[in-house]
Amino acid sequence: MVAAGSVQSGGTNFSFSKASRREEDFQSHGISLICEILFPKIGLQAILQHMQHPNSKWTFNQVILLSHGSTAALDLQKHLQVLREKYTSIGYKLHENQEKAEVVIGESSVGHELAKISDSKVLRRLAQNREAARKSRLRKKAYVQQLETSRVKLNQLEQELDRLRQAGCHAGVSSRVDQRHPGVAAFDMEYSRWVEEQNQLLCKLRTALMGNVADTDLHMIVDNGITHYDDLFRLKSNAVKVDVFHIVSGMWKTPAERCFMWMGGFRPSDLLKIILPQLEPLSEQQTLAICSLQQSSQQAEDALSQGMEALQQNLAEILSTASIVASNVANYMGQMAMAMGKLGTLENFVLQADNLRQQTLHQLNRILTTRQGARGLLAIGDYFSRLRALSSLWVARPRE
Incomplete structure (x- = not known):
């Protein structure tokens, strides 16, 4: 779809907004030119007002027929043909530019979405790495605590063995400590x-x-x-x-x-x-x-x-x-x-x-x-x- 815009030609402005309005805009502009060239004495505003009247049956072709056969009319037809081609070219260019803009915008949107997806993957991977590191630290801490507990238990066992050995608990001797002399x-x-x-x-x-x-x-x-x-x-x-x-x-x-x-x-x-x-x-x-x-x-x-x-x-x-x-x-x-x-x-x-x-x-x-x-x-x-x-x-x- 072509965006709305305006064109200036020969001091006269006419606008168009969609492809469906191009012909109407062109006819209005053409009638204006004809009236200015062929009916300078009648006046442009009078003819336009008459054409815009609800009961008016004047059309663009009728205006052209009014001046049919005259030299000015021939020149006007040539001028209108050039204007039609120029107007059509401008419309096509605007349509192409809009399509290119839509393509660029679409590509930009896709790139933005891809960037979002890539960033989310990186963030998710970083979060997974942090969680793995945290679990590794917890496992290491638990392992160190287990080693420390084992060391304490080993020391306690050694002390108990020394105490029992010093108390006379050995092979060939009664293990009842209460039998020893105080x-x-x-x-x-x-x-x-x-x-x-x-x-x-x-x-x-x-x-x-x-x-x-x-x-x-x-x-x-x-x-x-x-x-x-x-x-x-x-x-x-x-x-x-x-x-x-x-x-x-x-x-x-x-x-x-x-x-x-x-x-x-x-x-x-x-x-x-x-x-x-x-x-x-x-x-x-x-x-x-x-x-x-x-x-x-x-x-x-x-x-x-x-x-x-x-x-x-x-x-x-x-x-x-x-x-x-x-x-x-x-x-x-x-x-x-x-x-x-x-x-x-x-x-x-x-x-x-x-x-x-x-x-x-x-x-x-x-x-x-x-x-x-x-x-x-x-x-x-x-x-x-x-x-x-x-x-x-x-x-x-x-x-x-």
């Missing part, structure tokens, strides 16, 4: 507390050595470490008097520690071999003093070991010759009383071994400088901590 149960609890305090002391020593604190402050920490071992020997002394077998068997220790036990504790000579590399560099005097201490400790250990072997041999002989025949009940009871007396000697051996361990630590502390003593205590503590960790891994190992 003094033994108290020792197990005190030893667990001692281990926790030992770990705290090791952390202080390590921090002090790394921070290069003053020797006076470091000396105080080292003295606290030696005093802490003195407390352990005091606890063991009380427990030996209650149940020496509990201390000698090492049920208050972890399985890995029990493998290296000697008479209810560590061998002083072996401990010196372990920490000696951590004490270097040593002066010549320090080296000689440590070697002498190691030899004396080894000799004392050998003497105690020989006494323990002799005690075991005597107990074996006494128990092997005891008879429970009814006629020899008195003899049997006498032999068992003798064996009980030998066990009192076992208590003395354990107490002497603890005294040797305690004296070795004090003598070593006097030989070393403050920083060497701190490194020595740290090496001893780390050694036993690794043994306890090894035991925990062994207990928690997968079994087929």
Whole structure:
């Protein structure tokens, strides 16, 4: 459909709005030209008014016939033919421009719709990516929480195993804790507390050595470490008097520690071999003093070991010759009383071994400088901590 417009020709304007009105507009304009050319005296307005009158029968062709045969009429017909062609050309051009405009508008609308569709897809994809990232973060958070919960449960199981082990729950021994002597149960609890305090002391020593604190402050920490071992020997002394077998068997220790036990504790000579590399560099005097201490400790250990072997041999002989025949009940009871007396000697051996361990630590502390003593205590503590960790891994190992 052609849009409405206007055309100016020879000073006279005529308008058209649709294709159906082109011929009427052209005739009106043609009549106006004819009247201006052929009837100047009558007047254009008079003729037009007469033609527009309801009873008028004048038409465009009648006006043309009025001037038929005249030269002016011929010229007018030529002029009207040119005007008709020009008018038709202008109409077609307007129609083509409108169709092009409609095509452009249509293409623009389609492009706009495609852009909307593309934008909606991008927005939907971005929303999906955000949702996937959120779910991934939630899964990661849940996984970390699960790992943390598993770690806490593992620590609780390890602590429970240590507590049961220290309480005497092992193969070949009754698992009923209430059968133990109250003094033994108290020792197990005190030893667990001692281990926790030992770990705290090791952390202080390590921090002090790394921070290069003053020797006076470091000396105080080292003295606290030696005093802490003195407390352990005091606890063991009380427990030996209650149940020496509990201390000698090492049920208050972890399985890995029990493998290296000697008479209810560590061998002083072996401990010196372990920490000696951590004490270097040593002066010549320090080296000689440590070697002498190691030899004396080894000799004392050998003497105690020989006494323990002799005690075991005597107990074996006494128990092997005891008879429970009814006629020899008195003899049997006498032999068992003798064996009980030998066990009192076992208590003395354990107490002497603890005294040797305690004296070795004090003598070593006097030989070393403050920083060497701190490194020595740290090496001893780390050694036993690794043994306890090894035991925990062994207990928690997968079994087929």
